[in-house]
Amino acid sequence: MIASACFTTLLFLLLSQDASGAPTASPTVVGRSMPIRRLSPSSQNLTLVAQQAKDQRDILGVKYGGQLLQQRGTGYNLYHTFADRTCFNSYYGTIAIGTPPVSYDVILDTGSSDLWLTSSICGPGCGTSPTYDPAKSSSFQNLSTPFEISYGSGAVAGYVAEETVQMAGFEVAKQGFGVVNALSSAFNTNPVSGIMGLAWSPLSSTQQTPFWQTLASGGSWDSALFGVQLTRYGNVSNAAQNEPGGVIDLGYTNSSLYTGSIEYHNLVGTPQYWEINMNTLTVQGKSIDIAGISTAIIDTGTTNIAGPASAVASIYAQIPGSQAGTGQLDGYYTYPCSTTVNVQFNFGGNTWSMSPADFTHSQVSTTECLGAFFIASFGSGGPSWVIGDAFLKNVYSVFKYSPASVGFAALSETAISQNGIKAAVPSPTIGAVTAATNTGAASSASSGAVSSGPLSTLLCFWLASTSIAFLFW
Ligand SMILES: *[C@@H]1O[C@H](CO)[C@@H](O)[C@H](O)[C@H]1NC(C)=O
Numbered sequence: 380m381i382a383s384a385c386f387t388t389l390l391f392l393l394l395s396q397d398a399s400g401a402p403t404a405s406p407t408v409v410g411r412s413m414p415i416r417r418l419s420p421s422s423q424n425l426t427l428v429a430q431q432a433k434d435q436r437d438i439l440g441v442k443y444g445g446q447l448l449q450q451r452g453t454g455y456n457l458y459h460t461f462a463d464r465t466c467f468n469s470y471y472g473t474i475a476i477g478t479p480p481v482s483y484d485v486i487l488d489t490g491s492s493d494l495w496l497t498s499s500i501c502g503p504g505c506g507t508s509p510t511y512d513p514a515k516s517s518s519f520q521n522l523s524t525p526f527e528i529s530y531g532s533g534a535v536a537g538y539v540a541e542e543t544v545q546m547a548g549f550e551v552a553k554q555g556f557g558v559v560n561a562l563s564s565a566f567n568t569n570p571v572s573g574i575m576g577l578a579w580s581p582l583s584s585t586q587q588t589p590f591w592q593t594l595a596s597g598g599s600w601d602s603a604l605f606g607v608q609l610t611r612y613g614n615v616s617n618a619a620q621n622e623p624g625g626v627i628d629l630g631y632t633n634s635s636l637y638t639g640s641i642e643y644h645n646l647v648g649t650p651q652y653w654e655i656n657m658n659t660l661t662v663q664g665k666s667i668d669i670a671g672i673s674t675a676i677i678d679t680g681t682t683n684i685a686g687p688a689s690a691v692a693s694i695y696a697q698i699p700g701s702q703a704g705t706g707q708l709d710g711y712y713t714y715p716c717s718t719t720v721n722v723q724f725n726f727g728g729n730t731w732s733m734s735p736a737d738f739t740h741s742q743v744s745t746t747e748c749l750g751a752f753f754i755a756s757f758g759s760g761g762p763s764w765v766i767g768d769a770f771l772k773n774v775y776s777v778f779k780y781s782p783a784s785v786g787f788a789a790l791s792e793t794a795i796s797q798n799g800i801k802a803a804v805p806s807p808t809i810g811a812v813t814a815a816t817n818t819g820a821a822s823s824a825s826s827g828a829v830s831s832g833p834l835s836t837l838l839c840f841w842l843a844s845t846s847i848a849f850l851f852w
């Protein structure tokens with residue numbers, strides 16, 4: 380409905396602007412990319428890894444706990460991502476928000492659907508990252524819908540507002556998002572100030588249409604999809620805290636980054652998560668039984684790979700010397716680091732191999748490593764698997780609006796050569812206009828690199844978001 384409203388408006392604008400009366404050409408072909416940066420945990424001792432491993436399990440259980448709709452209006456996804464960030468590697472990019480625009484670093488999360496930012500009145504719990512100040516923006520509009528959520532040891536609270544948001548040269552006016560006023564636990568999130576959720580609107584806790592979906596449904600992109608390439612540092616012992624993390628291509632796929640064709644798989648059911656069906660999973664050449672437990676969410680915001688207990692046990696059964704973890708490592712397995720573990724996924728087309736480097740989450744003793752696969756049960760209605768970055772680093776992945784699908788393609792030599800190169804961290808690309816960089820303490824955010832945005836397409840976004848606001852409020 381939104382899509383067709385916007386499309387009609389766009390057509391109308393194009394036709395009315397065409398003095399010759401001849402059929403107008405299709406809308407301006409647009410696609411833009413933004414570098415992704417990768418954040419590593421600051422230290423990796425066993426105590427910390429174990430604590431973080433437990434957190435990852437607890438949080439995923441909450442995020443995908445089979446009560447998806449009940450989670451609307453909550454801040455669980457926010458907590459998930461911040462905690463995940465503290466635990467493990469995160470891939471993040473830069474957005475600009477407000478008038479005048481100010482830039483912020485946000486986690487790019489295909490496993491959730493809200494944009495969240497910590498606000499300037501948030502207490503110490505929000506850490507040292509730059510925060511959003513509504514008083515400094517003329518485009519701030521308070522929707523005054525409060526949200527609050529308690530979790531194990533703390534709480535998240537704030538309200539929903541609308542703002543002008545830009546990412547990679549695209550702009551959406553009146554983008555609804557969550558302004559976080561309180562995080563009771565101290566999360567060390569610097570330089571990240573929030574999350575950009577890249578899944579579908581039915582999941583949105585703030586009940587807003589996600590930024591990407593407004594753009595994709597508005598017909599303003601060359602292709603209604605986005606592509607993601609993530610770099611690997613798994614076997615580089617001393618990767619810096621910030622490294623080049625790959626790229627997100629909005630509105631097109633960059634054929635320099637992959638070879639062959641993109642293999643698309645339609646989403647399972649009504650689009651909420653990027654959830655597809657897995658056909659086969661093999662470990663050391665042996666097929667794992669996934670009959671009846673084959674749905675998988677493709678989640679850039681999760682570091683590892685979660686699956687049902689029976690299947691995860693059979694995965695490690697293929698690895699002599701592997702052992703189920705206990706205590707904080709409950710649900711995880713350790714295995715001899717000397718074993719090269721080959722895992723292959725098949726979603727109904729090609730077989731995609733995961734690098735043995737990505738099977739190793741971390742080394743936990745002189746001989747033992749923690750594996751990337753862990754047990755999580757999401758209950759009925761939840762997915763069976765959550766496939767995170769450990770796999771996604773091995774492919775160019777594509778998230779397509781229509782037909783709603785996830786695609787994978789083989790990485791090109793160009794893409795592979797960007798793994799672990801320890802190059803300079805890329806400058807953020809922000810939006811259509813120069814944005815001030817809101818630097819927090821020790822923030823590595825660089826000055827706002829600028830790319831120009833096409834005004835014609837922005838108009839449609841404005842109209843699209845107006846209709847969205849109308850439909851919702
Ligand atoms: C592990 O790291 C944590 C957090 O940095 C620190 O508090 C703890 O003392 C470290 N433990 C060891 C054994 O080094």
Ligand SMILES: *[C@@H]1O[C@H](CO)[C@@H](O)[C@H](O)[C@H]1NC(C)=O
Nearest residue numbers: 513514521522523524525538
């Ligand atoms: C926005 O509305 C919420 C809920 O009414 C309120 O708590 C908050 O202070 C408002 N924010 C601003 C900046 O006015």
Ligand SMILES: *[C@@H]1O[C@H](CO)[C@@H](O)[C@H](O)[C@H]1NC(C)=O
Nearest residue numbers: 611614615735736795798799
């Ligand atoms: C580490 O990664 C590089 C680049 O991806 C690769 O060439 C090398 O073989 C890897 N080394 C090990 C021990 O896996």
Ligand SMILES: *[C@@H]1O[C@H](CO)[C@@H](O)[C@H](O)[C@H]1NC(C)=O
Nearest residue numbers: 411412633634635636793794
């Ligand atoms: C595609 O990727 C290559 C390799 O990273 C890069 O040099 C090029 O600028 C990208 N092209 C576009 C259109 O983004």
